[in-house]
Amino acid sequence: xxxxxxxxxxxxxxxxxxxxxxxxxxxxxxxxxxxxxxxxxxxxxxxxxxxxxxxxxxxxxxxxxxxxxxxxxxxxxxxxxxxxxxxxxxxxxxxxxxxxxxxxxxxxxxxxxxxxxxxxxxxxxxxxxxxxxxxxxxxxxxxxxxxxxxxxxxxxxxxxxxxxxxxxxxxxxxxxxxxxxxxxxxxxxxxxxxxxxxxxxxxxxxxxxxxxxxxxxxxxxxxxxxxxxxxxxxxxxxxxxxxxxxxxxxxxxxxxxxxxxxxxxxxxxxxxxxxxxxxxxxxxxxxxxxxxxxxxxxxxxxxxxxxxxx
Amino acid sequence: xxxxxxxxxxxxxxxxxxxxxxxxxxxxxxxxxxxxxxxxxxxxxxxxxxxxxxxxxxxxxxxxxxxxxxxxxxxxxxxxxxxxxxxxxxxxxxxxxxxxxxxxxxxxxxxxxxxxxxxxxxxxxxxxxxxxxxxxxxxxxxxxxxxxxxxxxxxxxxxxxxxxxxxxxxxxxxxxxxxxxxxxxxxxxxxxxxxxxxxxxxxxxxxxxxxxxxxxxxxxxxxxxxxxxxxxxxxxxxxxxxxxxxxxxxxxxxxxxxxxxxxxxxxxxxxxxxxxxxxxxxxxxxxxxxxxxxxxxxxxxxxxxxxxxxxxxxxxxxxxxxxxxxxxxxxxxxxxxxxxxxxxxxxxxx
Numbered sequence: 001x002x003x004x005x006x007x008x009x010x011x012x013x014x015x016x017x018x019x020x021x022x023x024x025x026x027x028x029x030x031x032x033x034x035x036x037x038x039x040x041x042x043x044x045x046x047x048x049x050x051x052x053x054x055x056x057x058x059x060x061x062x063x064x065x066x067x068x069x070x071x072x073x074x075x076x077x078x079x080x081x082x083x084x085x086x087x088x089x090x091x092x093x094x095x096x097x098x099x100x101x102x103x104x105x106x107x108x109x110x111x112x113x114x115x116x117x118x119x120x121x122x123x124x125x126x127x128x129x130x131x132x133x134x135x136x137x138x139x140x141x142x143x144x145x146x147x148x149x150x151x152x153x154x155x156x157x158x159x160x161x162x163x164x165x166x167x168x169x170x171x172x173x174x175x176x177x178x179x180x181x182x183x184x185x186x187x188x189x190x191x192x193x194x195x196x197x198x199x200x201x202x203x204x205x206x207x208x209x210x211x212x213x214x215x216x217x218x219x220x221x222x223x224x225x226x227x228x229x230x231x232x233x234x235x236x237x238x239x240x241x242x243x244x245x246x247x248x249x250x251x252x253x254x255x256x257x258x259x260x261x262x263x264x265x266x267x268x269x270x271x272x273x274x275x276x277x278x279x280x281x282x283x284x285x286x287x288x289x290x291x292x293x294x295x296x297x298x299x300x301x302x303x304x305x306x307x308x309x310x
Numbered sequence: 311x312x313x314x315x316x317x318x319x320x321x322x323x324x325x326x327x328x329x330x331x332x333x334x335x336x337x338x339x340x341x342x343x344x345x346x347x348x349x350x351x352x353x354x355x356x357x358x359x360x361x362x363x364x365x366x367x368x369x370x371x372x373x374x375x376x377x378x379x380x381x382x383x384x385x386x387x388x389x390x391x392x393x394x395x396x397x398x399x400x401x402x403x404x405x406x407x408x409x410x411x412x413x414x415x416x417x418x419x420x421x422x423x424x425x426x427x428x429x430x431x432x433x434x435x436x437x438x439x440x441x442x443x444x445x446x447x448x449x450x451x452x453x454x455x456x457x458x459x460x461x462x463x464x465x466x467x468x469x470x471x472x473x474x475x476x477x478x479x480x481x482x483x484x485x486x487x488x489x490x491x492x493x494x495x496x497x498x499x500x501x502x503x504x505x506x507x508x509x510x511x512x513x514x515x516x517x518x519x520x521x522x523x524x525x526x527x528x529x530x531x532x533x534x535x536x537x538x539x540x541x542x543x544x545x546x547x548x549x550x551x552x553x554x555x556x557x558x559x560x561x562x563x564x565x566x567x568x569x570x571x572x573x574x575x576x577x578x579x580x581x582x583x584x585x586x587x588x589x590x591x592x593x594x595x596x597x598x599x600x601x602x603x604x605x606x607x608x609x610x611x612x613x614x615x616x617x618x619x620x621x622x623x624x625x626x627x628x629x630x631x632x633x634x635x636x637x638x639x640x641x642x643x644x645x646x647x648x649x650x651x652x653x654x655x656x657x658x659x660x
Binding site: 155 | 325328329333336337463464466467468469470472479594595598600602606621628639640
């Protein structure tokens, strides 16, 4: 892509734009991408400003205000009797009198962070293994591909569940388990890029000129793998958030007092017939954060994939 | 073709070997001593020792070097892993530590529940997903398309267990329309010979049971079907759009073929190929036990069987169950792969 620009001498010159600039221009004109970014920014702000927005403690509640429904659904008389404002507890309180809104905000820190870290770890490890497999080949490649096939033989979050069962229940172990289940995708992406590039003339030329493997990898292989990696990365954060919540819900992730979203839904599950708000609001938070990442991921794919240019 | 099939089937062996290694190792990392668990706190040392011997837990994990010295090659493989792996090949997955029932029998007994649920979820996902995807593609860029795509996006963004809870709250607690626990009303007495309630009730002409079994399938079926539904909608739409942009579609239009006929005969058949793949893969995914859905709806399927075993640290069920599920998943995926050649004559395997 290039722009035609006027120069001071009245001539016209052509100024090139880099792929990144080009992609960025397309991205800001992409409505779903912008919506995704907007949602994520809102989440980021809300969760990082949680202590400013709500003054309640996410772990300690007011026992006199147990199991309050969202205050805006309560009658005026009852609110007055309890001396509460209409929006004092907009998402209600739980069995220990803790403010659900506060917990949802603090929970966002956990869910978003763990989702992001799990995928980051998976991407880093997967890229490394994929490079080794694709670039060096040989028995290492055979071994890594075997490893990938084994991990892919476990459907859904079964592998993560089995790993947590082995390592013991904790948020960190849930992170590790989810991370391991995402590694194969990255190995496959990077390996296929490295395999194709190894045969290209410019990589062979670089090698003939005496470039070392690590330089070829950094200068040629990684930049080429960047766009599929970025798309996969964004889309996996959404699913990782869902997986963190799923493990939390099954009691295999964050431990009870923690306001992790999945654990909160699980806490509400036992009481949802009488207090549905305990589960509803953390679920909505999960939904919107995942939608945010999915919209962003879809947009990045559209923007980076030149075949989809319209 | 035969060579290709043979190569793919043989290729499964190293994968399943790796899976068995992993499945064998995981419970042993958890730690704890199954024999101690079974004997209990007050069991005598002698009982404990005898049990360890019975369960083969006194054998080495992988290779029995002492056995090798005494009995040669046969003795070398007299170890816990080979007992497990050779047993699994023969279909013997050991027995539960607590109920002392066979793991294979446990899986066989629960498989129909999972299968029935999977079928319902897939009927929903296919029956709703393909027409909706086609509609979105034909109305590309309109409000219909946007709405469909948004719903499809939402479908993969909900936590399944959350959607399940909301549905139970709406349809069971508030409206009282549908049941949400188990496969049948507990007051109903029904002897199912195959474990497939719907099929058995149909064959026996037992209409009340049939109706109740179907009603119990609705909510978990919807919960389980949401994700495949969303994926099928997206796949159908993008595949249709790609095919509709092809030259031969334009040619067909140019020579005056009716639009409906172009869509039905030229576009649809070609667009369905990738969709069939997605359907097959989703089927394998669901069939392998939906732990979350089965937990919320107290559905006595394979996912729940494994999940309960994790809670109780019932190692034989964990390792046997996970091995079974992974094997089934790999086989279904292989079947989907191989079926391409049959469905799409353009693909030829050397």
